[in-house]
Amino acid sequence: MDIHKEIDTRGLNCPLPILKAKKSLNEMQSGQLLKVVSTDPGSVRDFQAFARQTGNDLVEQQKVGDDFIHVLRRR
Numbered sequence: 001m002d003i004h005k006e007i008d009t010r011g012l013n014c015p016l017p018i019l020k021a022k023k024s025l026n027e028m029q030s031g032q033l034l035k036v037v038s039t040d041p042g043s044v045r046d047f048q049a050f051a052r053q054t055g056n057d058l059v060e061q062q063k064v065g066d067d068f069i070h071v072l073r074r075r
Contacts (some may be wrong), residue, residue, distance in 0.1 A: 001033065001059075001060075001071065002033060003033050003034075003035045003071070004028060004032040004033050004034065005024055005027075005028060005032070005033075005034050005035070006034075006035040006036075006037070007020055007021065007024055007034070007035070007036050007037070008037050009021075009036060009037065009038045009039075009040075009043075010037060010038065010039045010067065011039060012038070012039075012040065013040050013042070014040060014042050014043065014046055015046070017036060017038045017040060017043050017046065017047075018043075018046050018047070018050050020036075021034060021036050021047070021050070021070075021072065022050075022054075025054075025056060025072065025074050028074045029074065030074050030075060031073060031074060032073070032074045033059065033071055033072070033073055033074075034071070034072045034073075034074065035069065035070070035071050036069070036070040036071075036072070037067050037068075037069055038067065038068045038070065039066055039067060039068070040068070041068065043068050043070065044061060044068055044070075047061065047070045047072070048061075051072065054075070055075045056072045056073060056074060056075045057072065057073040057075070058070065058071075058072055059071040059072065059073050
């Protein structure tokens with residue numbers, strides 16, 4: 001997977017990971033991938049809802065250790 005940008009939101013709780021992702025996506029071109037690393041368990045649901053509401057594609061979600069990894073494709 002060709003990640004164009006990665007942001008680390010570890011230690012931040014809702015809504016900060018979503019807000020940082022939204023800001024990053026606004027700076028990216030259509031089709032590019034954004035990887036968000038979070039430690040907030042609620043981020044799994046949050047990113048699913050965010051993708052539905054914004055039309056960005058939630059390509060992947062996974063838990064690695066204490067981290068939740070979210071990969072979004074810019075619409």
